[in-house]
């Protein structure tokens with residue numbers, strides 16, 4: 467599929483319901499974060515929560531991905547694979563990225579949390595990453611342009627001296643987890659496509675304390691910062707309207 471889809475009112479209703487269910491999954495899932503928990507246990511809880519609300523995990527088996535949630539710790543940017551012998555510890559930061567399918571429609575969202583008490587630097591990174599999403603969606607209105615979102619995110623993040631990940635981007639979402647368009651989080655010279663009501667987008671800044679450069683680990687999934695500095699991720703599925711955007715994956 468190459469073209470950006472405009473969802474009908476009926477599809478939007480399903481997207482809203484998918485988003486609401488995913489928001490509840492995230493609210494519950496965050497209770498599983500504590501020092502000593504294995505990342506595999508977080509995946510077990512996540513899958514149970516998704517299936518328990520009548521939905522299907524969309525990450526599981528996606529291009530061979532083996533879990534329902536990506537659990538990315540500290541210098542891991544995204545796509546960390548849950549493991550029975552990886553344990554969270556006090557002071558870590560952890561991003562939980564998960565999604566589900568409800569009646570054929572996908573929702574996708576990520577949050578980054580501290581495990582117990584974390585450093586002020588880590589706290590700041592998490593806060594700025596989250597706020598950059600909200601700055602981005604200030605531009606997300608029908609009639610504006612896709613890269614207005616990218617530039618708003620970048621303009622907010624850059625003064626902090628953080629590195630913006632270029633190798634991974636946000637995306638359209640709907641009947642598929644990943645649909646066009648790609649949504650970069652770094653500055654763009656062009657304006658990109660015109661936003662229209664009924665577009666549904668997963669906007670997901672990935673921000674590092676140090677360089678924006680990333681590497682892939684030997685498992686071919688886990689993305690880590692090239693300089694091993696901390697990384698944070700914040701994502702919601704958003705509906706474009708003629709007015710303010712609707713954040714589908716927040717309650």
Ligand code: MF3
Nearest residue numbers: 525526528531536545563574
């Ligand atoms: N939220 C992730 C993304 O948009 C989806 C991860 S796909 C998986 O890139 F296979 F890793 F689960």
Ligand code: CO
Nearest residue numbers: 574668670701
């Ligand atoms: Co996504």
